[in-house]
Amino acid sequence: MRRSKVTVIGAGNVGATAAHWAAIEGLGDVVLLDVLEGIPQGKALDQSQFRPITGISCSIIGTNDYKDTADSDVIIITSGIARKPGMSRDDLLATNVKIVKEVTEKALEYSKDAYLVVVTNPIDAMVYTSYKVSGLPKNKVIGMAGVLDSARYRSFLADAIGVSPKDVNAIVMGIHGDYMLPLVRLANVCGIPITELLPKDEIDAIVKRTQNGGAEIVAHLKTGSAYYTPAAAAVEMAKAIIFDEKRVLPCAAYLEGEFGISGYFLGVPVVIGKNGVEKILQFKLTEEEQSLLKLSVEKVKEQVDSVNKILGW
Numbered sequence: 001m002r003r004s005k006v007t008v009i010g011a012g013n014v015g016a017t018a019a020h021w022a023a024i025e026g027l028g029d030v031v032l033l034d035v036l037e038g039i040p041q042g043k044a045l046d047q048s049q050f051r052p053i054t055g056i057s058c059s060i061i062g063t064n065d066y067k068d069t070a071d072s073d074v075i076i077i078t079s080g081i082a083r084k085p086g087m088s089r090d091d092l093l094a095t096n097v098k099i100v101k102e103v104t105e106k107a108l109e110y111s112k113d114a115y116l117v118v119v120t121n122p123i124d125a126m127v128y129t130s131y132k133v134s135g136l137p138k139n140k141v142i143g144m145a146g147v148l149d150s151a152r153y154r155s156f157l158a159d160a161i162g163v164s165p166k167d168v169n170a171i172v173m174g175i176h177g178d179y180m181l182p183l184v185r186l187a188n189v190c191g192i193p194i195t196e197l198l199p200k201d202e203i204d205a206i207v208k209r210t211q212n213g214g215a216e217i218v219a220h221l222k223t224g225s226a227y228y229t230p231a232a233a234a235v236e237m238a239k240a241i242i243f244d245e246k247r248v249l250p251c252a253a254y255l256e257g258e259f260g261i262s263g264y265f266l267g268v269p270v271v272i273g274k275n276g277v278e279k280i281l282q283f284k285l286t287e288e289e290q291s292l293l294k295l296s297v298e299k300v301k302e303q304v305d306s307v308n309k310i311l312g313w
């Protein structure tokens with residue numbers, strides 16, 4: 001028996017926080033990798049020293065060498081630039097597509113059977129890039145965004161209603177961008193529809209705030225974007241794989257006909273376990289929801305066209 005191994009590529013805000021969180025959650029040995037010399041080593045050394053305080057036995061190492069990532073079970077890809085105020089996630093595409101291609105190739109060289117959880121933005125296009133470059137089956141390459149967007153939606157609803165966020169069930173589907181789809185019809189508190197608990201104008205404002213959730217934080221931070229919840233969201237997905245939890249999490253999954261969409265990654269409810277994306281939970285959308293999801297797909301198509309053009313595919 002060996003411990004599970006999780007590699008986090010990119011030791012910046014999201015990556016370092018994800019490594020920290022993965023260790024706390026007991027996912028296994030953690031490797032933090034970055035191109036910057038000293039940064040992953042220093043951050044991992046610091047994190048490894050909280051083990052006696054928190055009672056964690058796994059190892060946490062930092063490196064610039066992909067050999068140290070060999071035989072990883074799950075690889076979380078966070079390497080790439082983050083946006084600053086005034087930028088859209090699409091503005092990151094031209095730079096990040098090359099980084100994601102490079103790190104996917106290098107990581108796969110040492111961990112041919114790993115599951116990839118892609119975080120780098122614009123996520124729906126970057127997870128497509130990793131999928132194409134890796135040659136892995138579609139169940140092994142998953143994009144993180146829906147867990148984050150849904151956590152934002154659930155938090156805003158909980159605060160407005162005055163209940164614990166734990167008791168709010170809600171899902172955000174579609175693109176990780178302005179056209180994301182926080183579903184109102186299915187959002188509930190312990191089964192009670194939110195439409196029974198909040199007036200329509202308040203719900204509409206929460207939907208808008210969710211769609212703008214990343215930009216709201218960028219506007220505060222000025223030098224980068226959110227990382228605490230994004231890191232926890234990526235680790236929640238990795239944990240579901242490593243512990244075969246069969247969690248139902250909104251993830252960017254490769255669609256082949258589900259919800260009438262084919263050939264793209266998009267946020268949908270996924271059963272996630274030891275085989276990665278084990279099932280996509282399909283359900284009937286209303287005409288309005290379906291047409292909003294179509295807007296997401298059109299936007300993702302534009303991003304994927306840019307990726308194909310840049311990489312000559």
Ligand SMILES: NC(=O)c1ccc[n+]([C@@H]2O[C@H](COP(=O)([O-])OP(=O)(O)OC[C@H]3O[C@@H](n4cnc5c(N)ncnc54)[C@H](O)[C@@H]3O)[C@@H](O)[C@H]2O)c1
Nearest residue numbers: 010012013014034035079080081082119120121123144230
């Ligand atoms: N999917 C989501 O919901 C979501 C949420 C938050 C952030 N993000 C995205 O995640 C990415 C990282 O965000 P961050 O805040 O951690 O940024 P950051 O700038 O703090 O960290 C990025 C790290 O990537 C490293 N890096 C760059 N090129 C590399 C390469 N070729 N190999 C290895 N490492 C490399 C950098 O050195 C840096 O340490 C951004 O693209 C951001 O937009 C996505």
Ligand SMILES: O=C(O)C[C@H](O)C(=O)O
Nearest residue numbers: 083121213214215225226
């Ligand atoms: O907003 C960003 O650029 C980062 C991330 O996608 C987020 O939603 O927080």
